[in-house]
Amino acid sequence: MYDYILVGFGVAGFSFMQQLEENRQNFIVFDNQSQQSTRIAGGMFNPIILKRFTPAWQAAEMLPYALLQFQKAELAYQNKYIHYIDIYRKLTSVEEQNNWVVASDKPVMRDFMQPISFEKIDGIAAPFGFGILKGTGIVNVNRLLDDALYGLQQTGKLRKEKFDYSQLQITSDFVQYKDIKARKIVFAEGYGLHHNPFFNHLPLMGTKGEMLMIETDAEIPYIVKSNVFIAPNVAKKGQYYVGATYNWEDKTNTPTAEARKHLKEKLGQLLQKPFKIVLQKAGIRPTVIDRRPLVGVHPNYNNLGVLNGMGTRGVILAPTTAKQLFKHMTFGMPLPKEIDIKRFEKN
Ligand SMILES: Cc1cc2nc3c(=O)[nH]c(=O)nc-3n(C[C@H](O)[C@H](O)[C@H](O)COP(=O)(O)OP(=O)(O)OC[C@H]3O[C@@H](n4cnc5c(N)ncnc54)[C@H](O)[C@@H]3O)c2cc1C
Incomplete structure (x- = not known):
């Protein structure tokens, strides 16, 4: 008998697995690589919304725990995932300069926002300067998932296959999936949640995002x-990540000519040096109607959990929400109302 079955191994599934390991739970993971969101994410951690200069929901509060968990992973797998890199927000007018100065004096914001700088950056013209953010950076989530999956495979805890929901039997004490029995099961399938009959009533919208890798x-x-963002590829010198697009209609993981053109044009406006596109990828961000994570247990079966709705900030949100779900399902600790899926239950 396992303690947990975990379905889905993006950053949400990985974060839940960390909770299981830290609490010496016996578990098995299913993943079939059908969703790409974590794999193609920029992996950036930045708690400030750079359009409006406002704090993103709970991001500054959750960031320290996220970094702690990724640091633990660095120790566990003996690899480097966290790269602290400042963000330079190109300012476009005197009005934006003023807004930056005003915002950087506010609580939370002042921990990250620095004075305006006129530093020269190779290939980028910025007559109104840059607003600098410190304490930000990139988690190499792709490398992290590769290492974690390898570890799972070595210890026989990974099934690289599609989880077939129709085979799941549920009793009040345990769940049974084919030859596997477990006390509980947690679903962390990203946009794949739509195929999950136990949780597909939840308002997961999905926002397609495409990125380019350039040289x-x-x-x-x-x-x-x-x-657009341009960010150094932390895995390969001379390459840069460019992203991302937002599309609310198309729900496929297929790269499009339209997004390529859009990103190329925007990058051309920012970067005044030649570049070559070496890769284009697409994925669906698991976004939610009210922009809050989807965490909790099934209304009829409290041994079925869901960890989803990480939206555009999976790197910051996944570790804390994974801990909250684990404590809820294992020790009965209450979930914060804002993330609990109960908010969508009809009375
Ligand atoms: C272009 C782009 C850029 C982004 N940039 C950033 C960024 O810079 N910083 C940031 O924090 N966030 C970013 N995001 C958002 C981030 O990617 C998501 O918030 C996060 O990755 C969601 O993680 P997840 O684990 O919930 O889902 P996913 O990463 O989609 O993982 C779900 C997993 O479940 C598996 N699965 C699904 N169904 C089944 C099944 N039936 N059986 C077995 N396995 C199954 C899938 O194969 C997949 O591995 C970006 C997203 C996109 C698209």
């Missing part, structure tokens, strides 16, 4: 944000 001679040591 250029420009040497850009920071994450620069204008109409």
Whole structure:
């Protein structure tokens, strides 16, 4: 008898697995690589909304725990995932300069926002300067998942297959899936939740995002944000991650010519040096109607849990919400109302 079955191994599934390991739970993971969101994410952690200069929901509060968990992973797998890199927000007018100064004096914001800088960045013109964010960076989630999956495989805890929901039998004391018996099961399938008959009533919208990987001679040591992000590829020098698009209609993981054109145009406006596109990928962000995570247990079966709705900030949100779900399902600790899926239950 396992303690937990875990379905889905993006950043949400990984974070839940960390809770299981830290609490010496016996578990098995199912993943079939059908969703790409974590795999193609920029992996950026930044608690400030760079359009409006406002704090993102709970992000500054959750960031320290997220970094702690990724640090623990660095120790466990003897690899580097966290890269602290400042974000340079290109300012476009005197009005934006003023807004930056006003916002950077506010609580939470002042921990990250720095004075405006006119530093020269290779290939990027910024007559109104940059607003700098410190304490931000990139988690190499792709490398992290590779290492974690390898570890699971070595210890026989991974089934690289599609979880077939029709085979799940539920009793009040345990769940049975084919030859596997477990006390509880947690679903962390990202946008794949739509195929899950136990939780597909939840309002997971999904927002398709596409990114490019480019090569250029420009040497850009920071994450620069204008109409698009350009960020150093922490896995390969000379390459840069460019992203991302937002599409609410198309729910496929297929890269499109339209997104390529859009990103190329926006990048062309930002970067005044030639570049070559070496890769384009697409994935669906698990976004929710009220922009809060989807965490909790099934209304009729409290041994079925869900960890989803990480939206555009999985790196920051997943570790804390995973801990909250684990404590809820294992020790009965209450969930914060804002993330609890009970908020969508009709009275
Ligand atoms: C272009 C783009 C850029 C982004 N940039 C950032 C960023 O810079 N920073 C940030 O924090 N967030 C970013 N995000 C958002 C981030 O990717 C998500 O918040 C996060 O990855 C969601 O993680 P998840 O584990 O919930 O889902 P996923 O990563 O989609 O993982 C779900 C997993 O479940 C598996 N699965 C699904 N169904 C089944 C099944 N039936 N059987 C077996 N396995 C199954 C899938 O194969 C997949 O591995 C970005 C997203 C996109 C698309």
